[in-house]
Every structure is written in C-alpha cells, then in structure tokens.
Amino acid sequence: MSLREIRAEQITEEVKRLCIEANKELPEDLEQVIRAAEKTETSKIGKSILADLGANMDAARELNLPVCQDTGMAVVFADIGQDVHITGGAFEDAVNKGVRRGYLDGLLRLSVVADPIRRGNTGDNTPAVIHTRIVPGDRIALTVAPKGFGSENMSRLKMFTPAASQDDLIEFVAETVKLAGGRPCPPVVIGVGIGGDFELCALLAKKALCRPVSQRNADPFYAELEERMLRRVNELNVGPQGFGGSTTALAVNIEQYATHIAGLPIAVNMGCHVTRHKSVLI
Structure with missing residues (x-):
C-alpha cells in the first residue's frame, strides 16, 4: 500500500x-450551555455574572478578540x-x-x-x-x-485502592471543586480520568475536556456517573465566579481505561468556563 x-x-x-x-470562538454547545444557565441560575448575582459571560462572548466575536x-x-x-x-x-x-x-x-x-x-x-x-x-x-x-492555568492549577489526582466506592470518587471530584472555589473561574467544565496508571489517568482527564459538553460517555454506566458527579458539584454553592449559586459546573466528562488489579486512579482536570478546543482532519 x-x-x-x-x-x-x-x-x-x-x-x-x-x-x-x-x-476566539468557544465550542457552540459550550456557549449554549452558558447562556442556558443564566435562565436557570437561582442566585441573583450568579445570573448577573452569567449574563456578563454572555456579553463577553458577544464582544469577543464582534471585536475579533480572545x-x-x-x-x-x-x-x-x-x-x-x-x-x-x-x-x-x-x-x-x-x-x-x-x-x-x-x-x-x-x-x-x-x-x-x-x-x-x-x-x-x-x-x-x-x-x-x-x-x-x-x-x-x-x-x-x-x-x-x-x-489557561487558573483552572489547570486546581487539578488533582489520587491513587485510590479498588476498595473505593462510586461515592468516594464522586466526593473526591466534589472536594476538588470545593477546594478550588472561585479560582478556576467557574462555572467550570470538569474532565475526569478514571483508570490506567498515574500518567495515563491525568491524560484521560485532559482528553475528557476536549469532548463536547453536550456529549455524554458512550457507556451508560459512566454517563450516569457523569450526571451524579455534576449534581453533587452543583450542590456545593460555589456558583459563577465563586459568588454562590446553583451553576458551579457546566458539565462533567469522564474518560476511562483499564487498570491494574491493585489500583483505582482518578484525576480531575479543571477547565474554566472558556474550555477551548478546535479540531481538524487533514
């Protein structure tokens, strides 16, 4: 050949x-989720911040700026x-x-x-x-x-043992978001890697941030876990830019891989509300 x-x-x-x-251009589905969150946000200041984020996207498009x-x-x-x-x-x-x-x-x-x-x-x-x-x-x-490193600096990895439960994993993700507070410029997109070894787990979490926020994990088991993690994170009341509210995260994306019988690694890679990526096929 x-x-x-x-x-x-x-x-x-x-x-x-x-x-x-x-x-200069957010993924279309991410922009839609941010704009939709303004309508459902329960906090008055949170609504105002989400409106400002929408105005910022409009200004970036109009002025051709990042x-x-x-x-x-x-x-x-x-x-x-x-x-x-x-x-x-x-x-x-x-x-x-x-x-x-x-x-x-x-x-x-x-x-x-x-x-x-x-x-x-x-x-x-x-x-x-x-x-x-x-x-x-x-x-x-x-x-x-x-x-950007405002969000990258808030990322974490933990080597759980196989005895860890789904709830343990959910609480680790929630704890990571709570510790981060307003520093990663929430509402955030959360990339979660589960499995592999130390370095692959972190790479899976980064890769997860490149998946559309409108696309759930193809495995129904992990799609449900994504939704459970998202609900738990949004119960934290961190809110837009850390000022409180019901919109702390816009999405949780999980990527998983096989692992060793003695391990259960999990990595959380935080993405700010401008979780950016662009692709091409040559």
Missing part, C-alpha cells in the same frame, strides 16, 4: 489557524494515520512552528516559560504540549486545546 504524503507546512498552517480560532486574556499553553492532540508520510520536516517541529505563528500573528498572550524553576518567557508560546497516537488510516486528526 502506498503512503499518503502530507506536507509539514500544511500541518503548521492548520495548527496556526486552530490556535487563533480556538482562542474570549479570555489567558490564551493558555497550547495542548495538541494528534492522531496520525499509520499510512501517512510527513514530508518537508519533522512533525513536532511543524506543530511548534504552527503554535509560534498562531500566537504571534494572532496577537495572543505569550505565557510559556522555558524552564519550570529558572523561568524565562520563550517569547512565542512554544513549546506546545503534544500528545500523539498512531492510528489506522491515512489522515491526521489534530485538536488544539489552549489551556
């Missing part, structure tokens, strides 16, 4: 576009078909070049430092965090998810 050739420059241009568009000043660290998920041959450059170089062009040409805030301790802004928002999988086929699926 012949390989399908995809130019590195095409990957760069698509990543550039996705970086800009993801920062929906949030923290335009995040670029997280890129790439499913690369095994029958693809990338020409004209290395894949990760092409992605980082796209992030560089997107953030500089799009006039987006540059928030990446070169070293976690010694710091030093890189000046172009690279390097990106890149997650690749080799999959069947001759296409490349790219998702760019700009991740």
Whole structure:
C-alpha cells in the first residue's frame, strides 16, 4: 500500500489557524450551555455574572478578540494515520512552528516559560504540549486545546485502592471543586480520568475536556456517573465566579481505561468556563 504524503507546512498552517480560532470562538454547545444557565441560575448575582459571560462572548466575536486574556499553553492532540508520510520536516517541529505563528500573528498572550524553576518567557508560546497516537488510516486528526492555568492549577489526582466506592470518587471530584472555589473561574467544565496508571489517568482527564459538553460517555454506566458527579458539584454553592449559586459546573466528562488489579486512579482536570478546543482532519 502506498503512503499518503502530507506536507509539514500544511500541518503548521492548520495548527496556526486552530490556535487563533480556538482562542476566539468557544465550542457552540459550550456557549449554549452558558447562556442556558443564566435562565436557570437561582442566585441573583450568579445570573448577573452569567449574563456578563454572555456579553463577553458577544464582544469577543464582534471585536475579533480572545474570549479570555489567558490564551493558555497550547495542548495538541494528534492522531496520525499509520499510512501517512510527513514530508518537508519533522512533525513536532511543524506543530511548534504552527503554535509560534498562531500566537504571534494572532496577537495572543505569550505565557510559556522555558524552564519550570529558572523561568524565562520563550517569547512565542512554544513549546506546545503534544500528545500523539498512531492510528489506522491515512489522515491526521489534530485538536488544539489552549489551556489557561487558573483552572489547570486546581487539578488533582489520587491513587485510590479498588476498595473505593462510586461515592468516594464522586466526593473526591466534589472536594476538588470545593477546594478550588472561585479560582478556576467557574462555572467550570470538569474532565475526569478514571483508570490506567498515574500518567495515563491525568491524560484521560485532559482528553475528557476536549469532548463536547453536550456529549455524554458512550457507556451508560459512566454517563450516569457523569450526571451524579455534576449534581453533587452543583450542590456545593460555589456558583459563577465563586459568588454562590446553583451553576458551579457546566458539565462533567469522564474518560476511562483499564487498570491494574491493585489500583483505582482518578484525576480531575479543571477547565474554566472558556474550555477551548478546535479540531481538524487533514
């Protein structure tokens, strides 16, 4: 079978576009959920805040500006078909070049430092965090998810034993949201990873944030658990921006994977009300 050739420059241009568009346009279903929450929110101040969030989205669209000043660290998920041959450059170089062009040409805030301790802004928002999988086929699926750290800093992971109950998992998610309070800019989207090992569990939680908030887990068991977690979180009265109310979270998305007989890992990756992601299939 012949390989399908995809130019590195095409990957760069698509990543550039996705970086800009993801920062300026919320997923349609997320915007709808935010606007619907204004009508059902029980707190007067919560209603006012949700109305302001709607006005902010309108202003971003009208002025062609990012929906949030923290335009995040670029997280890129790439499913690369095994029958693809990338020409004209290395894949990760092409992605980082796209992030560089997107953030500089799009006039987006540059928030990446070169070293976690010694710091030093890189000046172009690279390097990106890149997650690749080799999959069947001759296409490349790219998702760019700009991740602000007001919410990222509130994320947690716990290695439960198999003796943990569903209620234990629900309370861990609720405790994480309660400890976070208003810092992740609620109402939040909550990505939950269950299973795998230490690092895969966290990756599942991040991946869960890239799923549409209108789409429940395909397994009815986990779809019900998502709904139970969402109800519990919204009982906390954290509310929009932490000022109290019934809309603390907009959605809970769970991704699960097989795990070891001795473990039950769970990770919570917090997403603010501008949980952004944009995808393309090349």
